[in-house]
Amino acid sequence: MEIEFLICLLLAEFKLKKDREILKYYTAKRVDREGIKWINKHPQYVKNIDGEIIVDKVCSVKSSVTYDTYENRLVKYIIKSIIKKLNLVKKNYEKESSIVDEKIKKSIEAMIYKLGRHLNYSFLKGVGDIYTMNSLSLVLNMSPGYKDVYKYYIMLLKGLMIREYIFKISMKDLAILYEYWCFIKLNSILREKYNLVKQGIIKFNNRGLTVTLTKGEETRVEYQNPKNGEIYSLVYNKKFKYDNIPTTPQMPDSILSLSKVGSNTIFKYVLDAKYKINPAVVDTDYYNKYRSPGPEEEDINTMHRYRDAIVYENKNNKNFERMVFGAFVLFPYSDEEKYKEHHFYKSNEKVNVGGLPFLPGSTKLVEKLIDDLINNSFESAFEDSVFQGGTYEYLDQVKFDDKEVLVAPLSSKEQLDINLKYNFYHIPYKNIKSSGIKFKYVAIYQSIKKFDKEAGIHYYGRIKGFEIVKRKDIKEIPKDSDELYVKFEIEEWNKLERPITCGPFGVTNRIYTNLFLLKNAKNVSELCIKTKEDYRLYLELKRLYEHQEEFLKVNINSKMIDENTKITGFKIGNLTIFINEGYYNIYKDDILRDKIPIEEFSKRPNAIIKRIRREIQQ
Template sequence: MKHLFRIATNRFTLDWHRVRESEHAVLAQSMPVMGRLRLVPHDDGLQWRDLMMRSGVPDALAADASDPNGPPLYEQTEYQLYLRGANDGDTVEIRHRDPVITRALNSQENGRVVHGSVNFRGQIGRSLFSIYVNGKRTLDFEVEVFPTKIDYESDYQDIVADVQSILTNLAYEYLRSTHQMGKLSGDRPPSKLEWLVLIEQIIDELDTAMNHIAQRPTRGLVRRERTTRLERIRRVDSRVRSQVRRGLGKGSLVRLGGLSVREQITERPAELTLDTMEHRWLRNQLVDIQRTLGQIANIYDNEAELSSRRKRTSEGITRLKSRVSRLLNLEPIKEADGDPLMGFASLQLVSAPGYREAYRLLMFLKMGLRLEGDLIQLAVKDLEVLYEYWTYLTVVRIIQDEHGPPQNLDSLFRVRSSGLSVQLKQGETQQVAFAAGKHRKIRVKYNPQFANQDTTLIPQNPDILIRFEEDGWPIIQLVADAKYRIDATDKYRQQFKSFGPPTDAINVLHRYRDAILEIDQTESDALGLKRSVVQAAALFPMNLSLDSDFRDSRLWQSLERLGVGAIPVLPSNTAFLKEWLLSAVRQGGWSMADRAIASSADERSRDWRIAASEAVLIGTLRSPGTQEHLDWVVSERVYYQPYAKTQPRQHHVKQVAIYTPASLGNPGIRHVADVQSFEFVDRKDIATPWQPRRNEPMVLYRLSPIRAMNRDIKFTTQDFMPAQGRWTTRLGLERARSVSEVALETEPEWRLLEWLHATKRTFSIRLDSARNQDAQNPKGRAWFHFESGDRVRFDGKNGFLWRPAEGEERYFSLRDLIQHQGA
C-alpha cells in the first residue's frame, strides 16, 4: 500500500493509504499536479503533531495545517483509512454526507479505532469528511477526487455544459410546440449557465423578429403643442376655438370674421411616432440582456487565466453583446425613450407579426427555463451516471440535427410551478420519437425494459436503444451501452489495437443482440420470434480524433463485420458516434437488413424455399451416341427436348441437369448448367452431328458453360430414369443423394425426409406419373412407403395424404403427421 497522508493531533491520528502500490492507469490528457487536503478544526483544544505528512507535498508545508494542498485522489480506486483515538476510553467516528462512502468502515476496541476501505466509485469533485471524538465534532478535512478517464478541467465541465445545452434546447422545443410559458420564480432564478444556454438558443430567432419589426414598425400617434399662424391651421378643435374667444396667442391682433384674433395660436396636431409603449418595452428587455451579459463577462475578465473552454465561452459572450447592441440600434428601438407605463399591456405586442415572436422569446429569456430533476441535481456526483445521461442526450441531439425536433417531449418534461422537471432518471424508461419521412419513425429509448415472458427468459436492460419503424419492414434496432470504464492494459491494446471498454462490457453486447427478440407481426398461424438488434456498440470516454488509428482497431472494424464493437465518445469527440448513427439513419430497410448477421441455417432455409420454386429439367442423352450427345451439349452449350403444350414448366426452366447412363461409367446426375435463354424451333433447324428421327417442335435451351455437380447424384437399384427425362426443382437437385430423391420437389417433402432419416425409419420412395404442377399449389408425386404397408404423399394445401394399409385415408399437417407416427 502507498501512504498518502497522515493527520496527527492530540485527539486522534488518521492514516490514509492507497491499496494499490503502483500508480493508477490514467488516460486523461491533463492531470492535476497537486490535490487537496483542507483541514478545518472545530475544537479549540486541538493541537497538531509533528507526524503530519502529505504525499507529494514538501515536509515544511505538510505540517502547516493552513495549507490546502494534498495528494490527488482518483475515482474507482480503493483506499484504506485507519483512525485511532489518542487516549484510552476515547471513541472516534468518521462521517460523510454520503453513507455509501463510509459503509465499509468498521469500529473496534470499543470505538477507539475506525478502519476500513473507501472507494469514491464514479463520484468526483471535493468530498468532505468529519471526525468526531467522544461524540463531539473535532475536525473536518476536505479532499478532491479526480477522474482518470476524462479531463477534469475540460471534458467534465463540457459534459455538464453539454447536458444543460441539449436539455435547454429540447425544453425550448417542448414549450414552443405546446405553447406553455411556465412560471417565473423569484426565489429560484435561472443559473447563469441556463441563461447563457437559452440566449444562444433564441438569439437567431430574436434577430429575425426584431429585423421584421424594424422593416415594418407599427407607429403610434402623438399630439405635441406648437405655435402656428392662423392661416396654417388645418383642424379647428375646441382648444383652437377657446383661444380665439379668449384672445389668447402671440403676435398682433387681427380682424377675423368680426373677431379680434392673435396672429399665432397654439395647436396640437397628431403626428406619427416610433416612441411607443411597445418599443419601450422591447428596448428595456434588450437593455436588461445587455446588462446581464456584461455582468457575466466581468466574471471571466477577472480571471487571471482561462481554460480553453471558458475562453470559448468568453468569446461567445462578446459576440452576443455585439448582436444585442445591433438590435438596440434598430430605428424603432433607438427612437423609444423612457419606460412603459406601470401595468402596461398591449394586444399588439402579443399578436402583431414580429412583435409576438419577439415578446415570446424575450419572455422565455426573462423567466429562464428553470430545469430541475434528478439529472440536473447530479452536479459533480456519480460521473458514471452523468456519462450515461450525456451519451443518451448526445444520441438524441445527433438525430435531431438530422431530422428536426422530436415529435413528442411530454414524457421527458413535466411543467411545475418552479419550472420544467426533467424526467430522465436511471432505471426508468424514457423515449423521444422523430419523424424520418412519411413512412418511417425513429425512437430513441433510455433504459428500455425487455421483460415480456413471451419473448424473454431473462430481462434485458440496455442503456440506449435506437428503434427504426418503417412501413413494410419489421422492427430494426441499434443498441448503445454507455460504459464509463476503460481497460488500459498493454494486453488489451495488443488484442484490440486500442484501449477500450472491458471485455465483459463487450460480452454484454453479444447478449443484447441475441436475447432482445420481437414478435413478428406478419406471422399469422404461429408466434414468430425474430432478432431485431442488428448492431450493438459500447460507448466509452476517450479523446480520439477521426484521423487517429482507432479506425484500424478491432473495436471499430468489428461493428460492421460482427455487429458488435465500441466507440469513443466525449464532448470533444463525437465524430465516431455521429458517423455510426448517421450511417444507419440515412439508410432504408434494405441496407439496414444487410447489417444483420444472418444464421447460416436461416439463410440456407430461405435459399431452399426459393429453390423449391425454381424448375429444373433433368435431361437424358440419346442412345446410341450417348458420348457424342454429351460432347455436343458441352461444346455447343445447348439442350433441346420436344415441346409439350401441357407442360408449362418448359417456359420457366432455371437449370438443366444431365443424367449420365451406365454406358458412360457410374450412372447418375453429374453435370448442370444455368438456362440463359430459350426459344421454340423445329427439329430440322437444330444443327447436330446426327440426323433427326422426325421433325417436330422443340424447346431449345441456351446454357451457361456446363459444370460438374458439387456432388454426384447416384443411381441406385431402386431408381428409375424415364427416357424423356424428369422434372424437379433446384431444391430437389441440390439436396438429393439418389435419383429417386430428385423427385422431391417441395419443402414439406424434404422436411418429412429429414425427420425420417433423423428417427432412422425404414422407408422407400416410389413415384406417381408426372403431372402438371399448379404454381400456386404444388403437390408431390413421391410416395413414402413404410414396412407396415402405410404410405404418405404431400398433397399441397391439403397437407399430407396418409393412406394406411387398412382403414380410411386421412390428411395431416407435417407436425400432426410426426406426432401420429411417434405415438
C-alpha cells in the first residue's frame, strides 16, 4: 500500500474553505451578499459624514485551501489503524516467540516508521480525526490512490469472506457441488497455460472479497493465448433465452468459447457436469452395449439436444445456424485408461458428442480434449462437426482450382508509379497466350533486384476490361515496338493489408493463384499451393508456429517461380514433410516416421493432423 499512500499525498484531495471576519472597510478585499446582509443587521457601523454614506466595518469573506476533508481524514484513520495493528503484532511476536528474529522485528519497525512519517511530515498532520463513517464518496470510488488505499484496507481488515450458501455448514446437494468443482477445475486447467484477462468468480466490494459462484446465475472467466492473442472464455450457467433461440430456453453448466485466428466465428463447446454414472452391471442393457461403466444414455442425448437447440440467426443470410460445435458429459469415474475403450469416448472424435471422466486425479482426458479444441485450426473445428455457423466462410476458402489472379512482374521501377496512376497493367501477349485470359485480377510483383526492401506483392486490382494492342500504342509508357501486348484496364488498385514477401524466391514472367491465397499468404512460395489438402496441412503447421515463422518453410522445386512451379513439401525445424506420389512422407532427423496417403488425409484430415502434431511435439 506504500505506493498508494504516496499517490494520495501527491494527488491530495482538497476543498475551498470560506472564513468570515469583521474588518475596517479599507482592509476588506471582498464582500459578498452575506456581507451586505450583515451590514443591514448592524446599522451602527453605517455613518453619514457630510452627505456621504460610509461603512466603518464590514463582514469580509476570505477563501483558503484546506486538506481537512472526509477522504483525507479516512486516509489518516487507515494509517493510524495499520500502525496500531503493527505495534500489536510486534508486541505479540516479542511476547509469544521463544526466539525473536531481528529481521522480522526490524521489518515491522520500518513499516511503522514509514507510516509515521506520512502522518507527521505531510498535510495529514493538520487533518482532523474521523468520528463517523459516511457512505462511499466518488473520491473513494474513482480517485487515483484513494480507491486503492480503501480497497486494500478492506482486504486487510476483512480478508476473504465466503458469502455463498454452498460454503455454509449444512447439507449439500452433491450434484451441485460437483458442478462447482468441475467449473473451478476447468478454470485451473486453462489458467496453467493461458493468461487470465477477466474473472467473475471472486469479486470485491465494501464488504470484502466474495465468491459469486451461484447455481442459476451466469459467471464468466476470460483468458488470452500468449502465442497468438486468441481469446477464450469459460461461462458457468450461460442462459440461452426465448429471445435468442426459436424453441425452448437452454442452460448448460459450462460453455467453453474459443476465438480462432483467421475466422470471425466463435466456437462454443458444452461441458456439462453430471454427478451420475451407469456402473454397467452384468446382463443389463448398458453392459451388453458398452461393456464398461460410463455416462447415462439420457445424458448423451441431452448433449445432442444442446448442440441442436442452441442456434443463432445469421444476420447476413437470415438463416439459423448452430453455434455449438461439440457437447461433452463430465461424469465421476476414475479409470481413464479403461474408459478409452468405451463407445462414448470414441464418439467424441467421431461426432464431437460424448462423455469424459472427471475427478480429482483423473483429469488427463479432459485436459487433452481442451488442448485439442484450442490447438485445432478453425478448419478442424468445422470438419469435426457438420453444417455449423460459418460453414460458408470455410467453403469459400478452398477453391484452389481457380486461376483468378495473374501475378506478374514489372520491367522497371518507374512502371509501378505509372500503372498505379493510370489504373492499368500491360504484359506481352505471348506470355499469357497459352493459358488464355480467364483471370479476374492482376497482382503486381516487385522484384528484389529492382525494389530492394520494398520487394514483394503490395498491390492488386480487379480487371475492368482489356485490349490487345501493339506496344507502341501504349502511350503512358512509350516504346517503339510492334510486339503485341495485352493492356488491362484496372477498376482500382488495392493495397494488401499484409504485403507478401519474397524470401529467397523470385517470379519469372507470371504465375496464377486465387484471391484467397493472395489475401492470406505471407510468402510468395505459398502461392504455389495447388490443392485444398496441401493448404489445409500448411495451415495447421503454421498455426503451431504462429509467432515462430522461421521454423516453418514451404519447399518448392525452383527458386524462380513460374506457372509450373510446385511445392515439394514443408519443413518444420528438424521435421520435413515430402509430397511424393500421393503420399505425405514425414521425416524427422532424416528418419521416415510416418507415411500418410493424401487420399486418407482428405477423408479424415483431423485425425491425420493429430498424428502429425504428435510427431512435431515429441
